[in-house]
Amino acid sequence: MTDHFKERSTRDYHQKQLFSKEDLERRESLCTHEDPPFCNAACPLKLDVKAMLAAVSDGDFAKGRSLMEFISPFPEILAWGCDAPCRKVCRRSEIEESVNIPAIERAIMQHSMVPKAKGLLKLRKKQRLAVFGSSLFTLALAADMAAKKYPVTLYTEAEDEMDLMRRCADLPDEILQRQLPLLRKADLKICYSTIVDRAFLENEEKNYDLVCGAEYLKTDEVDPVTLCDDGNRVFPHAEKKYSPILQSFFDARRAAVSLERIIQRIDPHKSRPQEGETESHLFTNLTYIPSEEAVIENGVYSREEAIREATRCIQCECVECFRGCAYLRAFKRYPRLLTREIYNNTGIIMGDHMMNKALNSCSLCGQCTVTCPNGYDMADICRAARENMVDTRKMSLAVHEFALLDMLFSNNEGYLARKQPGHETCRYVYFPGCQANGIAPDTVYETYRDLMNRKEGGVALMLGCCSVIAKWAGRRELYEEQISFLKEEMHKLGDPIIIAGCPTCRSTLREHFPEVIGLWDVLEEIGLPAGHETLTNEVMIHDACSARNDAATQDAIRRIVSSLGGTVKEGTWSKERTACCGYGGLVSYVNREIASQMSEECVKEDPDATYVTYCMACRDRLKRQGTDAVHFSELVYGISADDSPGLSQKRKNRKQLKEKLLKEDWKEETMEEKPAFTYELSEEVRQKMEDRMILESDLLETIQAYRDTQMAVYNEADETLTTQHRIGNVSFWVRFQEEENHYKILSVYSHRMTVRTR
Amino acid sequence: MPNEKTYYSLEAGQNLVCHKCGVHLIKGNAVFEYLDNAFPVELPVCPQCGFVYVPEELAMGRVLSVEKVLEDK
Numbered sequence: 110m111t112d113h114f115k116e117r118s119t120r121d122y123h124q125k126q127l128f129s130k131e132d133l134e135r136r137e138s139l140c141t142h143e144d145p146p147f148c149n150a151a152c153p154l155k156l157d158v159k160a161m162l163a164a165v166s167d168g169d170f171a172k173g174r175s176l177m178e179f180i181s182p183f184p185e186i187l188a189w190g191c192d193a194p195c196r197k198v199c200r201r202s203e204i205e206e207s208v209n210i211p212a213i214e215r216a217i218m219q220h221s222m223v224p225k226a227k228g229l230l231k232l233r234k235k236q237r238l239a240v241f242g243s244s245l246f247t248l249a250l251a252a253d254m255a256a257k258k259y260p261v262t263l264y265t266e267a268e269d270e271m272d273l274m275r276r277c278a279d280l281p282d283e284i285l286q287r288q289l290p291l292l293r294k295a296d297l298k299i300c301y302s303t304i305v306d307r308a309f310l311e312n313e314e315k316n317y318d319l320v321c322g323a324e325y326l327k328t329d330e331v332d333p334v335t336l337c338d339d340g341n342r343v344f345p346h347a348e349k350k351y352s353p354i355l356q357s358f359f360d361a362r363r364a365a366v367s368l369e370r371i372i373q374r375i376d377p378h379k380s381r382p383q384e385g386e387t388e389s390h391l392f393t394n395l396t397y398i399p400s401e402e403a404v405i406e407n408g409v410y411s412r413e414e415a416i417r418e419a420t421r422c423i424q425c426e427c428v429e430c431f432r433g434c435a436y437l438r439a440f441k442r443y444p445r446l447l448t449r450e451i452y453n454n455t456g457i458i459m460g461d462h463m464m465n466k467a468l469n470s471c472s473l474c475g476q477c478t479v480t481c482p483n484g485y486d487m488a489d490i491c492r493a494a495r496e497n498m499v500d501t502r503k504m505s506l507a508v509h510e511f512a513l514l515d516m517l518f519s520n521n522e523g524y525l526a527r528k529q530p531g532h533e534t535c536r537y538v539y540f541p542g543c544q545a546n547g548i549a550p551d552t553v554y555e556t557y558r559d560l561m562n563r564k565e566g567g568v569a570l571m572l573g574c575c576s577v578i579a580k581w582a583g584r585r586e587l588y589e590e591q592i593s594f595l596k597e598e599m600h601k602l603g604d605p606i607i608i609a610g611c612p613t614c615r616s617t618l619r620e621h622f623p624e625v626i627g628l629w630d631v632l633e634e635i636g637l638p639a640g641h642e643t644l645t646n647e648v649m650i651h652d653a654c655s656a657r658n659d660a661a662t663q664d665a666i667r668r669i670v671s672s673l674g675g676t677v678k679e680g681t682w683s684k685e686r687t688a689c690c691g692y693g694g695l696v697s698y699v700n701r702e703i704a705s706q707m708s709e710e711c712v713k714e715d716p717d718a719t720y721v722t723y724c725m726a727c728r729d730r731l732k733r734q735g736t737d738a739v740h741f742s743e744l745v746y747g748i749s750a751d752d753s754p755g756l757s758q759k760r761k762n763r764k765q766l767k768e769k770l771l772k773e774d775w776k777e778e779t780m781e782e783k784p785a786f787t788y789e790l791s792e793e794v795r796q797k798m799e800d801r802m803i804l805e806s807d808l809l810e811t812i813q814a815y816r817d818t819q820m821a822v823y824n825e826a827d828e829t830l831t832t833q834h835r836i837g838n839v840s841f842w843v844r845f846q847e848e849e850n851h852y853k854i855l856s857v858y859s860h861r862m863t864v865r866t867r
Numbered sequence: 868m869p870n871e872k873t874y875y876s877l878e879a880g881q882n883l884v885c886h887k888c889g890v891h892l893i894k895g896n897a898v899f900e901y902l903d904n905a906f907p908v909e910l911p912v913c914p915q916c917g918f919v920y921v922p923e924e925l926a927m928g929r930v931l932s933v934e935k936v937l938e939d940k
Contacts, residue, residue, distance in 0.1 A: 116902065117902070117903075118902045118903035118904075118940075119902060119937075119938065119939075119940055120902075120903070120940055459940075460940070461936075461939055461940065462939045462940070463939070465938075465939045466939075505902075505938035505939070507934065507938050508938070801927075818887070819886060819887045820886070820887055820916070820918055821886040821887070821918075822883050822884070822885060822886060822892065822911070822913075822918065822920045823883070823884045823885075823886045824882050824883055824884075825881075825882040825883075825884060826882040830886055831920065833918075833921070840921075842921065842923070842926065844923070856923055858923045858926045858927055859926070860921065860926045860930045860931065860934065861901060861934050862899045862900060862901040862930055862933075862934060863899070863900045863901070864897055864898070864899050864900075864910070864919045864921055865897065865898060865900075865917075865919065866895060866896060866897050866898075866912055866917045866919060867896045867897060867898045867907060
């Protein structure tokens with residue numbers, strides 16, 4: 110056993126930053142899921158328009174009102190006087206008329222009550238404020254500061270409440286009348302009929318900690334951000350970008366922030382929240398949005414009309430990656446958040462690595478990079494995180510050990526490399542791939558015979574694994590070792606052109622070998638063999654994720670399927686948008702549940718269709734899911750493989766294929782080591798072993814160890830024996846009944862812990 | 868170490884016999900070790916050869932879940 114499989118503690122002080130700060134931010138910035146919808150971003154007052162419309166469409170007008178009250182002390186004035194920058198950027202406007210947001214706001218005001226409760230009890234502050242003036246700006250500013258619990262006195266020339274409201278907004282009396290309860294509730298001391306002149310101001314100024322609002326006090330230019338003059342007093346801004354009412358509320362809100370900063374003796378320029386309209390890069394896919402007719406506002410919307418109009422809101426959000434990825438949906442995280450959590454996970458020295466399962470459950474298939482409008486590459490992040498954790502010794506060996514040992518099996522006991530009999534040199538080598546060897550050995554056998562017969566130049570054979578398993582596991586050193594091994598072996602064969610039977614092998618080997626073509630390319634060149642099956646029905650093609658960006662391969666497979674007589678029905682999730690079957694990235698070893706969901710995802714468009722695959726792992730996983738799936742080579746050679754061989758059967762198949770080929774083509778007999786005993790396994794035990802990832806070879810080795818040592822526990826109650834044997838990092842236990850040289854296996858289980866007496 | 872904490876204790880019962888030594892298993896001191904962690908336990912042990920018996924329920928239950936936790940530490 111090599112050092113790669115030495116189990117060690119994952120608590121290690123080694124630390125390696127996964128990405129630089131800039132790199133992390135650059136990656137995260139590609140995901141716009143958390144960007145605000147355009148309507149929210151366009152509102153200078155930061156109204157959560159999307160939430161408001163969602164509330165109204167649910168009939169919750171009270172929630173709609175509370176969202177509006179959050180941004181303005183007099184929301185109804187705003188609803189009537191806002192020029193609605195939100196509406197101008199509504200994405201529905203690209204299909205038809207945009208959602209009439211201000212009309213819905215007016216309806217909210219009409220159909221909801223002013224809340225009686227005063228909200229959370231806040232302590233009254235000490236600093237006293239005087240606000241002078243009779244404009245909407247001064248009234249809103251006074252109300253905003255009063256809401257922050259500053260004792261505020263508003264001095265106005267207006268004679269009474271209605272007069273004040275009329276001076277503030279040019280709206281019908283009926284509407285203004287409805288504002289009076291809010292004015293009374295605003296906790297303001299209002300001094301009416303005050304003649305505000307310079308003398309009065311100078312006289313009153315000393316009674317307050319801060320005065321603001323009156324034009325008479327203005328000493329210099331107003332700062333465009335803080336709305337302060339050089340004497341730290343606030344005024345409305347000269348530049349008017351929005352309608353007078355919206356501008357006044359916006360200015361008042363910004364001025365209130367400045368006033369609070371001044372009172373706290375902080376530079377009003379510093380630590381301000383993001384103000385005004387912002388930019389959003391949110392992507393909204395309008396493809397799936399049905400057309401819905403706008404509701405005409407005749408007077409104010411009735412409740413029903415408002416609900417209907419609010420339902421027209423698309424509720425903009427970017428969910429492009431979620432649509433096709435079972436992995437992201439299972440972890441309920443969009444790439445931005447997932448990346449940050451995975452990044453943090455790699456930095457943990459002591460403590461639980463909560464995201465290990467997440468970063469090991471990505472199939473590394475690259476679908477998100479295609480579906481994301483900005484090309485987010487979650488696969489690269491998960492792969493980098495795995496490599497990082499392996500490098501810093503924080504990745505437990507247990508996660509991928511079974512798959513890695515399977516790879517080593519393929520490149521040892523299951524490995525074979527030979528030149529074509531009778532050929533000194535071979536121009537080609539056929540590399541079927543470990544999954545094809547394990548799942549469809551007879552098809553591989555027949556394919557090689559055909560290639561030897563019909564492909565000129567000599568075709569060597571190499572049965573093995575392309576090493577992608579080590580790459581997926583993040584074990585770079587092991588990967589390099591295996592690639593070096595393959596290079597040496599290829600050199601021994603005379604560095605032939607590789608004919609890959611598997612698209613994953615092809616893309617992996619292409620990184621290290623000059624010329625790697627696909628079996629499909631060769632079949633197109635030499636034509637289909639006699640005896641191929643004929644398709645009579647419509648089929649769907651499940652494209653291999655490793656051929657996602659390989660249009661030539663996708664097209665070649667379609668042409669072959671057509672030549673076989675099949676009509677290809679293209680699905681939404683085919684070609685570059687294809688999903689992984691659940692084998693990629695070793696998900697099926699780490700997270701079976703998600704791997705199953707991935708398989709289901711592949712056939713969700715039509716679960717009853719026949720799916721032609723060109724990756725044997727896809728064929729196996731889809732078939733396991735109960736889908737009618739067939740590998741194109743099974744059709745081409747008319748040889749159907751077993752339904753779904755188990756883990757042990759796959760290994761047996763590889764070994765038997767090797768022995769059969771050695772015997773028939775190279776006339777080499779292999780000495781098969783048969784156990785000196787017989788055994789029987791029920792289907793139930795077999796399934797248990799499959800679920801627990803225990804191989805039959807482990808079972809046999811354990812029985813053999815028992816035969817050698819006689820170490821076992823005898824249970825007098827059920828007359829069974831239980832023995833234990835440690836192989837590598839795993840202790841295997843077998844419960845059985847013994848009859849001379851025959852063993853009836855009752856159960857098999859294992860654990861990784863060691864146990865001893867103390 | 869009589870005061871040492873024991874994480875798990877399992878009676879040997881009357882039925883378990885060491886196949887090699889021919890004697891009944893008794894409740895004895897054992898220790899599970901994994902990734903630099905050690906958990907003292909009491910399990911059925913052969914008093915002669917020291918064979919420690921880990922029943923299936925324990926292996927696939929507590930042991931498995933503790934392994935998973937330690938692997939993510």
